[in-house]
Amino acid sequence: MQRVKNIDYDEDDVYSEEEEYHEEPSYTDEDRESFTALTPVVRAELQESGLQASDKEIEEALWHYYWHVGKSVAYLKNSRTPRPQQPQQGKKDKEKPKSKFDQAAEESAKKAGCMIPFPSTASDWFQGISWSVIPLGIQGELVPAFAAYPRPQLLGGSSKLAKLAEERRKKAAASQAAPAAPSGALGSLDRLSKSKDVKENVLPPTMPEPRKYPIRQKREPTPPPKEPSPEPEEATEDLPDLRASPTEFAKTMATHAAPSQVAEAAETHMDSIFRSSSNEDPFKGPSPDDTVMRAQWHSKGINKHARKPSDGLLIKKTEALKLEPKIKSKGLDVPKLWAEGRASRKSAAAFVVIGHVDHGKSTLMGRLLLDTGAVAQRDIDKYAALLIPHTFVSMLINARRYQKQATELNKSSFALAWVMDTGSEERERGITVDIAQHPFSTLTTDFTVLDAPGHRDFVPNMLAGASMADLAVLVVDANQLESGMKGQTREHILLAKACGLERVVVAVNKLDATTPTAWDENTFQSVRSGVQKLLTSVGFQDPNISFVPCSGLSGTNVVNPAPSTGPTAWVASTSGTILQQLESSPPTSPPEELVKAPLRLQITDVFRGSITNPISVSGRLAAGNVQIGDTVLTQPSGEKAIVKGIEISAEPREWAVAGELVTLHLSDIDPVHLRAGDVLCSVDKPVAIVRNFVAQVTAMEALLPQGVDVHVGRLHVPGSVAALISTVDANGEVVRKKPRVVKGGDTANVKVSLQEGAPLAVGDRIILRSGGSTIAAGQVDRTGS
Numbered sequence: 001m002q003r004v005k006n007i008d009y010d011e012d013d014v015y016s017e018e019e020e021y022h023e024e025p026s027y028t029d030e031d032r033e034s035f036t037a038l039t040p041v042v043r044a045e046l047q048e049s050g051l052q053a054s055d056k057e058i059e060e061a062l063w064h065y066y067w068h069v070g071k072s073v074a075y076l077k078n079s080r081t082p083r084p085q086q087p088q089q090g091k092k093d094k095e096k097p098k099s100k101f102d103q104a105a106e107e108s109a110k111k112a113g114c115m116i117p118f119p120s121t122a123s124d125w126f127q128g129i130s131w132s133v134i135p136l137g138i139q140g141e142l143v144p145a146f147a148a149y150p151r152p153q154l155l156g157g158s159s160k161l162a163k164l165a166e167e168r169r170k171k172a173a174a175s176q177a178a179p180a181a182p183s184g185a186l187g188s189l190d191r192l193s194k195s196k197d198v199k200e201n202v203l204p205p206t207m208p209e210p211r212k213y214p215i216r217q218k219r220e221p222t223p224p225p226k227e228p229s230p231e232p233e234e235a236t237e238d239l240p241d242l243r244a245s246p247t248e249f250a251k252t253m254a255t256h257a258a259p260s261q262v263a264e265a266a267e268t269h270m271d272s273i274f275r276s277s278s279n280e281d282p283f284k285g286p287s288p289d290d291t292v293m294r295a296q297w298h299s300k301g302i303n304k305h306a307r308k309p310s311d312g313l314l315i316k317k318t319e320a321l322k323l324e325p326k327i328k329s330k331g332l333d334v335p336k337l338w339a340e341g342r343a344s345r346k347s348a349a350a351f352v353v354i355g356h357v358d359h360g361k362s363t364l365m366g367r368l369l370l371d372t373g374a375v376a377q378r379d380i381d382k383y384a385a386l387l388i389p390h391t392f393v394s395m396l397i398n399a400r401r402y403q404k405q406a407t408e409l410n411k412s413s414f415a416l417a418w419v420m421d422t423g424s425e426e427r428e429r430g431i432t433v434d435i436a437q438h439p440f441s442t443l444t445t446d447f448t449v450l451d452a453p454g455h456r457d458f459v460p461n462m463l464a465g466a467s468m469a470d471l472a473v474l475v476v477d478a479n480q481l482e483s484g485m486k487g488q489t490r491e492h493i494l495l496a497k498a499c500g501l502e503r504v505v506v507a508v509n510k511l512d513a514t515t516p517t518a519w520d521e522n523t524f525q526s527v528r529s530g531v532q533k534l535l536t537s538v539g540f541q542d543p544n545i546s547f548v549p550c551s552g553l554s555g556t557n558v559v560n561p562a563p564s565t566g567p568t569a570w571v572a573s574t575s576g577t578i579l580q581q582l583e584s585s586p587p588t589s590p591p592e593e594l595v596k597a598p599l600r601l602q603i604t605d606v607f608r609g610s611i612t613n614p615i616s617v618s619g620r621l622a623a624g625n626v627q628i629g630d631t632v633l634t635q636p637s638g639e640k641a642i643v644k645g646i647e648i649s650a651e652p653r654e655w656a657v658a659g660e661l662v663t664l665h666l667s668d669i670d671p672v673h674l675r676a677g678d679v680l681c682s683v684d685k686p687v688a689i690v691r692n693f694v695a696q697v698t699a700m701e702a703l704l705p706q707g708v709d710v711h712v713g714r715l716h717v718p719g720s721v722a723a724l725i726s727t728v729d730a731n732g733e734v735v736r737k738k739p740r741v742v743k744g745g746d747t748a749n750v751k752v753s754l755q756e757g758a759p760l761a762v763g764d765r766i767i768l769r770s771g772g773s774t775i776a777a778g779q780v781d782r783t784g785s
């Protein structure tokens with residue numbers, strides 16, 4: 001069984017600051033409901049294996065594993081199954097006296113008040129780890145280098161879940177250590193009046209979010225699923241299979257065998273790695289690159305029986321690539337070509353889908369793509385088939401939440417979301433993690449959907465999406481308005497505005513599940529007035545906001561209008577379908593000066609592609625134009641690259657201009673010089689590397705000289721608000737110089753310092769975040785070195 005979508009509305013998402021810092025989890029009614037439903041299931045599983053557990057223990061396991069029944073059962077079984085004893089090597093080893101160093105270390109740990117014994121042997125240290133059985137012959141002694149720390153109680157689960165659980169524990173510990181302080185602006189003011197450090201502008205420590213993005217394999221927008229995979233086995237095993245299976249290396253190292261056998265086993269393992277059992281050439285058969293390339297040939301209809309690179313041609317091919325003449329620019333006058341074709345071109349728009357976690361963003365977009373023909377029904381059906389193992393818990397949870405939701409819909413409910421959620425973590429957890437991009441076209445417009453994650457842990461990814469979009473679609477679950485307003489609905493609205501978006505289409509979603517009756521018009525009207533207030537309070541203008549009642553799951557009023565009779569009869573008098581609203585948004589065409597300006601593109605993703613396109617980057621052209629053969633500069637690395645190919649919406653192009661979302665295939669550059677957040681720019685007019693800048697920002701909560709994470713689209717760099725220069729009024733006139741604090745809602749000029757140089761320019765939109773919350777947003781006004 002898999003845990004399905006139920007991480008919404010727990011303390012992680014809908015929280016007040018006070019609530020968040022309780023050590024004991026305070027369960028919501030919904031948590032309690034889930035406990036009531038899932039505890040008997042876990043108990044029954046345990047009893048089948050002749051094991052017992054108290055309600056509290058079961059609840060604790062379910063809580064830690066985010067309602068994942070399989071993992072909870074496996075953990076509880078594990079904690080009740082006696083661990084195999086280490087083979088004893090002899091009395092001598094057992095009674096080996098402690099070294100003086102060990103004794104001193106123990107003594108100092110005692111003095112430090114440490115209650116948890118530090119593991120004294122390697123096997124203690126590795127207890128609870130799947131490859132824990134260390135051959136005695138190679139065991140060493142571990143001595144504490146610092147005061148002992150608590151061992152994690154629950155192992156296994158996805159790394160993300162473990163991370164979330166760990167964060168929750170850390171926050172609880174932090175709240176115990178720190179004396180309770182008033183929250184928000186008041187709290188900051190209070191701290192300010194008490195703290196000398198702040199007066200003297202000494203910066204409090206920051207915990208910057210690391211700036212690391214892995215280079216990814218290029219992800220197909222809708223990878224066609226294969227056969228339904230069998231249900232995971234973890235929950236049915238006697239001993240839980242929560243941990244990754246040992247690697248060949250670990251198996252070699254962690255065997256019970258005597259040293260001679262260890263050596264023999266090692267040889268066998270290494271043998272099996274380097275020589276296949278059938279003595280076959282391990283490099284025979286297609287390489288991963290070949291496989292990708294063949295898939296691409298296949299999808300482009302290129303002769304399937306063409307010679308394959310693995311047919312002994314790999315070396316020749318590589319040589320051919322080396323000899324490949326440098327791609328030359330055709331020297332096209334791109335601004336002229338763009339201006340000439342403007343009249344005949346379809347309009348294009350990219351929209352970011354924002355909103356609180358689980359309000360139905362991915363499902364709505366899946367529906368939009370399905371009903372506009374951008375994805376095939378057969379793909380959705382295959383996703384639905386793959387999802388059958390999810391249905392048990394899905395039914396348990398959703399059936400209680402939406403009594404009226406048909407069982408049939410429950411079964412396939414995630415299939416639509418999977419069109420957008422292509423990552424394994426996304427599908428495992430049932431939430432969107434990274435920004436997903438998908439093109440689709442109507443008769444009038446070429447659209448690009450940017451599906452943003454709703455969970456607050458992934459706000460930086462949402463920012464990356466918003467920074468590439470022309471407008472936003474805000475999805476609000478009509479049944480969960482209140483929690484949405486407290487959670488990411490509010491933050492996403494603020495961030496969308498801060499990223500410069502002006503137009504927003506509000507999809508009032510899940511109206512098929514309103515109570516007491518489905519498609520309740522009053523519910524729609526109250527959501528509409530609540531969200532309207534919120535949007536106008538952050539600066540969105542009324543004419544730029546539209547509200548559409550809809551259901552992404554059933555598809556009502558998304559592409560196809562709602563039936564004009566029955567419970568949806570009132571829908572016709574509102575603002576049309578989601579698609580109509582998107583199409584009626586004013587076309588976005590860049591001004592001519594922007595197309596002629598020096599090239600500038602922030603890299604959103606770096607992909608390793610096939611042999612033909614080994615390295616590609618994607619992003620939105622913020623300014624200028626690019627054509628095949630151009631030499632571009634990457635900043636901050638300062639390395640040059642040649643553009644050997646351009647794609648827009650998976651179609652090859654010769655050139656691209658400002659405003660377009662492109663994939664550029666690059667050559668003559670080592671991938672180490674390319675990271676998401678870096679900038680590609682013109683060689684002649686490069687974007688400067690900046691360490692200090694002045695920005696005009698609006699504070700969302702009290703802003704002090706403090707450590708912050710500075711976000712600019714996909715880029716985020718640790719830094720600090722080094723000085724508060726002045727507060728200003730709506731016209732930019734100085735109200736007060738050198739304020740000690742900028743109150744939430746006020747606008748100020750501030751000096752920001754970065755820990756490392758970043759490619760920034762005047763006018764860039766910046767977001768300042770601290771401790772996982774957005775504290776201010778604005779624009780770069782002046783840059784310094």
Ligand SMILES: Nc1nc2c(ncn2[C@@H]2O[C@H](COP(=O)(O)OP(=O)(O)OP(=O)(O)O)[C@@H](O)[C@H]2O)c(=O)[nH]1
Pocket residue numbers: 005355356357358359360361362363364402405413414417430431432433452453454455509510511512513550551552553554
């Ligand atoms: N009844 C009903 N359920 C829906 C509707 N849309 C989505 N759901 C369900 O709501 C849950 C969450 O849907 P998602 O589309 O994954 O939500 P999301 O907002 O994309 O979630 P994140 O991307 O993780 O923020 C799933 O169980 C969906 O089946 C709808 O219109 N009606």
